[in-house]
Amino acid sequence: MNAMKIPHYSYRLIFASLCLAGVCTSQSAQAQQAANTTAMLTPTPASWRLTSETLHLPGSETMGLVGGDALFDVNEHLRLGVGSYGAVRGERGGFITLGLAGEVRQRLAPAWLAHAGLFVGAGGGRSSNTLAGGGLMLRSDLGLSYETAYGNFGLGISHVSFPNGVISSTQPYLQYEFPFHSLVNSGWAFTPTTDGALTPNLQSRRQEFSLVARDYSIAASAPGTTGLPQPARMQLMGVKWLSAIDEHWFTQLEAEGAMGGHSNGYMQILAGGGYRLALSSSTALRVHAAAGPAGGGGIDDGGGLLLDAGLAVQQKISAQNALEFSIGEVRAPSGSFKARSLALQLTHQFGTPEVPSSQAVSWRALDGFAAEQLRVRAVSQTYFKANPQWRSSDANLSISNLGVQLDYFVSPHWYVTGQTLAAYAGKAGAYMTGLMGAGTQWPLSERLFVEGEMLVGAAGGGGVAIRGGLVGQANVGLGYQLSKPLAILVSAGSIDAARGPFQARVAGLSLSYQFTGFAAK
Secondary structure (H helix, E strand, C coil): CCCCCCCCCCCCCCECCCEEEEHHHCCCCCHHHHHHCCCEEEEEEEEEEEEEEEEEEEEEEEEEEEEEEEECCCCCCCCEEEEEEEEEEEEEEEEEEEEEEEEEEEEEEEEEEEEEEEEEEECCCCCCCCHCCCEEEEEEEEEEECCCEEEEEEEEEEEEEEECCCCEEEEEEEEEEEEEEECEEEEECCCCCCCCCCCCCCCEEEEEEEEEEEEECCCCCCCCCCCCCCCCCCEHHHHHHHHHCCCCEEEEEEEEEEEECCCCCCCEEEEEEEEEEEECCCEEEEEEEEEEEEEEECCCCCCCCEEEEEEEEHHHHHHHEEHHHHHHHCCCCCCCEEEEEEEEEEEEEEEEEEECCCCCCCCHHHCCCCEEEEEEEEEEEEECCCCCCCCCCCCCCCEEEEEEEEEECCCCEEEEEEEEEEEECCCCCEEEEEEEEEEEEEECCCEEEEEEEEECCCCCECCCCCCCCEEEEEEEEEEEECCEEEEEEEEEEEEECCCCCEEEEEEEEEEEEEEEEEECC
């Protein structure tokens, strides 16, 4: 089915994304049993999916949505993963949601598949308190897909509703899927026996994960959504994942939010690609172009589509780490927003196994790769008032958030982490946050463990009183290991704005899945 080279799943630290929490449920019992009995790993079928549809809002208004999902097969008929939807047409730029996705499928013919899906997410934006209410989004769909050598093309009917808002819309959609195979192993404790086979080592595909600090110099001619002049500058913080297609060409995905200036609540999720030219063994030039949904924080980007192009210089500072400086420009085709962009990135470079097909892989073929301990969590967090001025309205209401957290264990007791959350209840539907940090985990017994973590990042929207967008959060938690890969964790903590009166106590509940990825030694 896959005749073209496909970007593979990045096993370290990424968010992303967008997009990688579906691994928590992607490993079937059959694959794990096969690994234990034959010392082989069965690659998991997966796909990146894009959808486009137009919602009908009250008052004869329309809003064009694009969706992006990462889905992993549990078995032949069921896929689970994560996704995000954002406005790119209409008048609601900055309307963005994220959440969990699932789909059941049935093959009708050799190349035809019927599918039915469900997305449960949270978010909102752009004067959407009435439209989205607390932010809970439900999307169901029914459709058909046709498999080709260049990906899967589909169409169908979807229904999108915000149960505590006023959006309820049924519409057709178009879909494209990019299938690939991901090589992971359920749990951390599995040690294979050798099978004696003489298997060639798998090839490595270059990946990069970056922490990004960006500054926008906003054109003076660009008014905000209130009609008043926008601030001249805005600072953003976020992450970027890059996957090489070949020696020169690459794809990339980034997510960033405002953490400085006066546009807290602004967020952008951009996907694209580019060309890399090596100047020496340690220095390279890169050009890129990307597009995606963006908005919030009073930025006038019309329907929400943002275009981005730029040039970067990358300099290695160690065998696997590099610094990158980039310049570029962003603009909203349907709004007045445009800005010059300067960014500094700290990049970690590594390789993941190239998996050409669904054929089982011998553990001996992974001799050139190190096993990495990772964990993904489906997270619910509720904020409770710790300062009377923490919100501009509804100050006595708590805010409930839904999201995903990915942890990379650098040792048995220490991990680095990233999370993204959006409000689904509490009349704060436009609130979103993206945080990064570090944590520690210690066992109390065979199944019980305790954790602590500290994070920092960007947050805003939904009427929370954050100036600039920079926040910090600290959590402690108690976990119980349900099985080798699955655990449940309850936590308590606090979140505070660096500027502004936003302060809240945090109660959390998460379901986590432990898995092993592989990175080139």
